[in-house]
Structures are given as C-alpha cells and as structure tokens.
Amino acid sequence: MRDIAERLPAWWTRRHGHAPPAGDTGARSLPQEQQAGPSDESSATAEAVPGQSTLWRMRTTVKDEPGSLAALCTALAGRQIDILSLQTHPLAEGTVDEFLLRAPGGLMASELTKVVSLAGGTDTWIERADAHDLVDAPTRVLGLAARTALDAAELPLALRQLLGRCTIRQLPATPVGGGRGPGGVPVEGALEDTVMRLRAPEGGVITVERPYLPFTPTEFARARALVELDARLGPRVPHSQDVLTLPEGNEITVRRADARDLEAAKAMHERCSARTLGMRYHGPVGDADRYLNHLLSPRFGRTLAVQTASGRLVGLGHLLWDGDETEVALLIEDKWQRRGVGGELLERLVAMAAEANCESVYAVTQASNTGMVAAMRGLGLPLDYQIEEGTLVITARLRAGRSGSRPPYEVAEEQVGERIARD
Template identity: 40%
Template sequence: MALWRVRATVDDRPGYLSVLTASLALKSVNILAVQVHTTEAGAVDDFLVDAPDAMTESDLLAAVAKGRGRDAFVTRAEAQGLADQPTRALAMAGRLVHEPDALGETLATLLDATDVRWRPHPAFDQPGVHGGRMTLADPAGGSYEILRALPAFTPAEYARAQALVELAAAVTRHQRENVTFMLPDGAEVVLRPAVADDLAAVRELHARCSAGTLRRRYLGGGSPAEARLRRLLEPAGGVTLLAVAAGGRVVAMAGLLAEGELGEISVLVEDDWQRRGLGTALLRRLRTHAERAGFAALVAHLAADNAAMLRTLHRLGHGPVEHDGGLVSVTLPVSAEPVTDEAASEQENSRYFG
C-alpha cells in the first residue's frame, strides 16, 4: 500500500461527498484523514489515502472524476502527513513561540509552498487567496506573498497562515518590549509595558515611596486614587513602562500620555532605586516609543526643585524650558541629538548618577 494526497472539489450538496468516497472505496483506497474546505466554488475535500501499490496517479484521478470530483490534484504523501492540518498548525505555532524568525520556513512547510516572499510594503491587492498565490498582511508592516503551483489555496489555509503571521509578530513585539536592563551595580530589572493586572504591584510601589518622592512626581499631591492608577497603567494614546526587579517587585514606572501631537512624560522611581540610571533608561525607551508613534515632541511638567529629573532631561538633550512659579515645563525632542565626545562621556556618567 502507498500513501497519497488527494484533493478535489465537489458540489456542496448532501450526498456528494459520499459519492466521491464510494468511488475511491471501489478501488480499494482507504481514507486515513479528510478535511473539508468551504469555498465559493464548492467544497474542497482534502484526503490522505492509502492506495494499492499498483495504483497510479492516473487511476486515482479517474476514480475522483467518476465520483463527481473536479479540479483534482493527486500527489504522493509521506508518513508525517498522517498528522491532520490543525495539529500541524498547532505544532508550528509552538515553534514560532520560541523561534519567531522561522516564520518563512514555517509557512512554506505548513502550505507545501514553493516560495515565500516578504515585501516591505503592503500588498497591492487585498490579503487573501488568488489561486496558487496567497497574500498575507504583516502586522509589523509589509506583507507576505506565498506561491505554489498546485493545488490552489483555500480560505481555511489562508486563515491558518494569517494566524501564524500574527502570532510571530506578537512574539517579536513581546521580545522587543521586554528588555533586561543591568544597572551599574550589577542588579537586573526587566523593562516592559504595564498592563491592568499590574495594579496591585504599582499600588505597592507607591506605598514604599517617600512623601518627597510622591510630591515630586505628582506636584504636591500624595499617592493617587485607585481609579487614576488604573488610567496611568493604560493611558489612552500612550504607554506606561515598568521596571520589575526580582520576585516581580515593581520598582519604577514611567508614563507617556498623549496631549495632541505632544507626549507628556513622567517618572516615579522607588527611593532605594534612585540615582542608579533607571529613570534615564525608562525615558529613553519612552522616547523610542514616541518616535514610532509619531509624536512631535515630549514635554515634562515638574517641580522646579526636582534637580534629579532636570539633570536627567539635560542628559537626554532637552529643548525649551518654561518656568511658571514653582513649575517647570521641559520640552524634549523625540529624535535624539547626535552625541559628541563630551556628551558621550556625560551619558556614561549617567549610568551611575541618572
């Protein structure tokens, strides 16, 4: 006996699939697995079959035609084809969780494709299937074009492939946004975006901060109410970054809040973690996010006696500074200025005094 893959389109009407399977059974063909893909042209039936050794491709095509199948495709199959397509797709999704860069190879394997091409621009046509060509939208920008001679792609294959593309993009984004930062004293923290579930840890951060630290962050006010903390964790049009130490303890947070074309930035660092470069690292990542999001500039509103924050903004290359009594508003360009030798030395010192 030999393994074959058989694909054919039949009318999506009661009894037509049984006619096709009966025609194959009359030739002693044993159906091991079957998938049905619904398309506008009818039901595309995809079989993995075990056929007598003497049976040829022409014999199988004739049996399909006799069973009212059309647009038939027949090819030899390997033993790994015994795994059904949903199971294969799940296995490949598991691989992408650990190797998102293997997306092209994964798509080629899943779809038996002859060519997988990534283009840096969106597709000229709508994402979907076009015979032996599939177009996929890349959430990170660009598009994928996948080609194979036969058989034509189905909507179900497109849905699985697009899901894998989105999974790989999500994993890549997660890896990019979760960064381990080493402080000059050797301590490590993870810098990552905040989520709603961080509320309890952020509340504990505020409880550990001194009254002076909270006053400098909130311009005279104490720890904010829980409703405001929730808004700070997921600001509309912006982002909040957390610094998470060992044991999941949040030791700092930095926020970017949209104000039209400007982004308002703020930082809160637990007292024991201040002057260790953590605030500078968070602000640099906020500026990178602001550049990707298209903000025109960043602005920080702070107390005039907040010398540590003023030094940090100076190191980052701030622009105009406006004074209003005890309040200072500092504008920070979104794109970092070219670093001179003197500035490079100052940035190195900021690792220890930021």
C-alpha cells in the first residue's frame, strides 16, 4: 500500500508493514529492562516475593562436551531452582540450552544469571515466564501446524508465536505500485544471526527479525518447515459462512474471501461511485484495482466478503496486520450503504482482531465519511481520534474480555499450564 501511503501525511507513511500483531506471539509484554539479558536489580527486587515461586525462561550457551550440562543443572539445583523443561539447540561450537525454570520468589534475575555464569553458561538471556510457557514444545508446534493448515492467513501469526517477539514482514514478488521486487532468496532460505529470510509460498520474501536474541538453526528449521507445510497445502480459507437477515428483510451471506474473489471484487469496483472508491483508497479512482491482489492475499491479513442471495459481491472488509496495531477497512457498494452491512462487517473484523490478541484496531478515512465514523462508534469501545489535513484516523482500544472463541488446542494448552503451575 506504499502508493496510498505517499499521498497521506508523514505520520501515516510508517503504517505499511502489515506485520502480524505483537500480541499474538505467545510472549507476554514486559518492561524494556526485562526483555533481554539480566533484569535490572531494582525491578527484580520489587517483584521478588519470598515464599512464592517465579517462572523464568532462560537461554544460555554451554560447551559441547560431557558434563557441561550436568554441571549447570547441579548449580541450579543448589539454589532450589526446578527445571520444568529443557530444549537443546546444537551449534557448530557449543550448544544453546533453553530452560523453563521455577525458582524461589526471592531469587532475582541477576543472581540467577550469576549462578549460570559460574557453572559455565555464556551469552545468557532471561525473561519472566508464565503458565502458557509450561506447554511442551511438541504440543505447541503441532497446534501451530494445525492452525496454519486450516487457514493460510494464520502463517505469519503462527511464525510469530513459534519464534516469540519478532518482526515479520512479507514483500510480494511484484510490488503493488510496480517497480523491482525484493532480492531473491535460496529455496532453503537464509539465516543470518538475528534475521532469517524465507521464500514465501506464493513468491516474494518473508523476513523475520529478532534483534534481542539470535535465531538458532533449530528455530530456523522449524520456521522453514511451517512455511513448507503452508506451500504444500496451497491457497485455502475456512469455508464457514453466515446467512444474515438485514432489518429491511434482505438476506446477505458473510464469508471469508481471498484471491479467488478478485474478479468479483473488480466488478464491485465498477459499480461503486468515484466518491465511494475515493473514500476507501484515498487516491485516484483508477488505481483502486491495483490494490486488490494485496488486500485479498491472506499473507497481509484477513478479508470478509458480503454477497447477496444472487451471489453478487457487495461489500469487503479487511483486517490488515500493521505492527502492534491492526487496520480495519471497509468498502460497501453504494446501493448497500446505510443498511447495516458495514456495521456487521466491522463487528466481525474486530472480533477476529480480538481473537488474535490485538490491543487495538484503527481505521483511516476522511472526516466527511460519517458512515465509517458511525460504524466505529457503534462498536461500543473506547475511541481515539486523530485528524490531519482532512484525514481521520480512529483507533479503537479492545477490551480484554472481548477475546471471542479460541481453538480447542489453545484452551487445552492453558488448562495444562495452570495445572502444572499449581503443582
């Protein structure tokens, strides 16, 4: 959407990455000083509660020789630290051991790091954990594979949950505005310390960055396997659909849409007025069709379509990944505006964002677009408004309780984690 961004104010030009939401990583939001390396002494002291246990995630590198891991485990046991799980990531020199630890509540992160260092661990990274981390790695990976198999739009979200806090970007083989695409990537992908590059199933490049912690070859292999699974399964979206009756009595069907709806979407563009297209795309009406391949791709978000009883497409709603936030966008054919279609689409898009653990959604429109403003107000959520040069950005903060339903395997993971935490 770079062409659109260039026509908007400077603050908008930053919003073009369409990365999956940070909240859907499986990692918790932590203060900056706890996100990498030993925690700050004062903050660890404030959180330490004697008599209670604390969960920690830790990575450290040990020598690849007999007795190295045993020495580390013995040192941890000497401080009454329980090892709940252990994963090994072999390197060319040494091994990265990833632990989930339960330590006495009074033990600070700096003390734990010192224990590990004295036992031979190097390049130690540590952060607080919670019950979600108690689920074993095979169960988590199988759940992510099932999630990806059911819906192609889940691939970027699954990658982020697999790899923790990271930035994921996908560049199409042919940019929306034309010009040169991203450089080629080997079939097997490329791993460079804190950056991995994978060949996207439909062309282009998926780039994953995690500056605070280098990727291991094991993580790279897992990510590559997930992308390969997605490529083998091909384009797919859930086939569920809902038939709704509008207040006036007409029936509409709401369903997921993808690139197979391209021609129907172009036909809807032809039936829309120049004003409607201008409100949606913020630029020349003639450019509208160029963005559909991007918008309908599950790699950049999710799309809902509205069709009539005769099968005609009359509305599209998009949920687009954009870093820590998520954009919602609507296009309703003129004859179907002011009939509740946009509000129905927006409610469903927001529910999908909540299921993905997004903290907020925002809509970019024009101050004169009273229909979009009314639809956002109809959500019943706290709203923030920002207006600049006639462009209006409305941000809705999602309530924690509005998370919708979750896949059964995610519910099972949480229940298992809670049971282990109580033991």
